[in-house]
Amino acid sequence: MKNTTREAEARLVEHGTPASHPKSKGFPQNRFEDYQHVEGWPNLAKRAKYNDTLEKWEDLEVIEAFSGPIHAVKFRGPKTIYRVLKPGRNGKASPWWTETLPPDSQVWREDLAVLDNFNLNNFFVKFEIPAGRELKVWKGKAAEQFNSESGQFLAGGGMQVYIDWPADLKALIEKLPSLSTGWGKTTNRYGYEIAANAKNGASVDKLLSNEYATKQAKTGTK
Template identity: 30%
Template sequence: MPVFGAQRVYKDIASFHGAITAVTSRELAGKKIYRAFGNASRVTPASESFAGGFWAAAYWGVGEVPKTAKAWRESAAVLDDWNANGFMVVAHLPDNLAELWPEAKAWIGRIAEQYSPDSPFQYLEGGGEQLVANFGKNLVEQITAIGNEVKAAGSNEVRTEMIDGVRFDFFKTNWKDVERVHGYGEASNKQAATTRRLTEDEVREK
């Protein structure tokens, strides 16, 4: 894979649906990307999550930031038990990103549907655009540190920071209907069962 040189890479990622494209900072320039993060949930098993994510491979949504919990859950297919939330970080990647972050690399593609393996069954369709990115350990640690301060403050004010030449906005979502609400019910149960059955059939055929 030319973008990653001699490094070992994985081309099949269950969180993607359809084609996955390897990109560099040159292709990422001009895009808006975002991540949800937050304190551990009191309702679900979701543990604390961090603004920067895991430095070697962090998930970011691409495009306009979802304005509601429903839009975020359904388009990003983030199961309730997976990711603590309550806050959002948005990066406005400038046109000269290749000069600022020359080593940045990512996979970009559409988000796959997801379903929970156990009751209460949850099914989320996905379909939004996402990237799995390596922006470097130092940058991710800076994003996480600011995110931790934002979580601790709990303010409704937007905090804007320039990090390595890129503008980042950190803010509280104030979503109230974010857990045990979206992706449940009879229709979701049927869709999850169908998806699970198709997956099992595919595994048996292999």
């Protein structure tokens, strides 16, 4: 099963740090060495390969979409989980889910670091894992994301879940109705303050430090 294959929106991590990338003050992307595999859980490093020329690991897939420890946990049904998406563009049976529906678009986009070009949202699906069913999933904090073209920077830090769906449950999810979030427009709203202020002469590092401090206060992390 190729659930690790990413959709156009599905948490694609931008490889290669552009020269204009600001100094990280969010939740940094994991490296290959940060991942600790647990037997019986999906192998998040199965596509990783070492580039001898660049002297670094590549094709880390979902590892870089997490920041800090990635916990191997079991979800036992009945349990309801959620996924925000735009019907027709984002697949319903993507691996990326949350245990609660974000309260608003700002929390969803900023805490989960969902860049505008990843996902346009407006809708969500909720799925109840069947009673008696057990899924081995990965859970951890979303890593920061930066779009070098638009200047959008999202610090991350929210909890996300990665699920390698079995075929039977994947088929059920694809049939789920899309429900309105009621959030309205969520693009071109969040994560552009740093780029805009930097153009006005403000210190990028200072702006990022302020944003990270705010994120720490919201999540209770250090």
